[in-house]
Amino acid sequence: MQKFEEKKFNLPKLKGISEKTIEEHLKLYAGYVKNTNTVLEKENPKLGFEFDGMRNHEYYFSALENGPRDLKEDNELKKKIEKDFRIFNEWLEKFKNMAITRGIGWAMLYYDKKTDQLLNAWVDEHHIGQLATCEIIVALDMWEHAFVADYKPSGKKDYINDFFDNLNWSVVEQNFANATK
Numbered sequence: 001m002q003k004f005e006e007k008k009f010n011l012p013k014l015k016g017i018s019e020k021t022i023e024e025h026l027k028l029y030a031g032y033v034k035n036t037n038t039v040l041e042k043e044n045p046k047l048g049f050e051f052d053g054m055r056n057h058e059y060y061f062s063a064l065e066n067g068p069r070d071l072k073e074d075n076e077l078k079k080k081i082e083k084d085f086r087i088f089n090e091w092l093e094k095f096k097n098m099a100i101t102r103g104i105g106w107a108m109l110y111y112d113k114k115t116d117q118l119l120n121a122w123v124d125e126h127h128i129g130q131l132a133t134c135e136i137i138v139a140l141d142m143w144e145h146a147f148v149a150d151y152k153p154s155g156k157k158d159y160i161n162d163f164f165d166n167l168n169w170s171v172v173e174q175n176f177a178n179a180t181k
């Protein structure tokens, strides 16, 4: 079996999210990589939780690498969001409202190649609610460990807004480009 490797991320100083939170969060991510390998060795049934925990975090951290970049006006993803959700800000508002849901999990934007459409979906924990065969385009970690030390439980909304201020859209554009290949 091929072992999964822990990825390294080139993370800048972020708005709102402290270095300490990122440091602790990366340790948790490393745990998912380790546990994915352990589960596969032992053929234990918890692969979905560990594997999705690993992958979701890779989308999350890589989209925060190298500092914020705007979504380009003429980019295919921008056009697709406007096609599927009418106005970019309508999509963004829907996504943010979904992210603020009570409970732990992930707010996701997926691309479904079979029907050629973007889909917002909430994922409980790391794996419950993942859309089979769809590609992850945006993954926003809504577990408390991602924000509570910096924002307090009542600051969820600020964390979500800061996530978008910190987002490197060029990575997200690339996720979409890869998904539509």
Ligand SMILES: [Fe+2]
Pocket (backbone or CB within 6 Å): 025, 028, 057, 141, 143, 145, 146
């Ligand atoms: Fe996390």
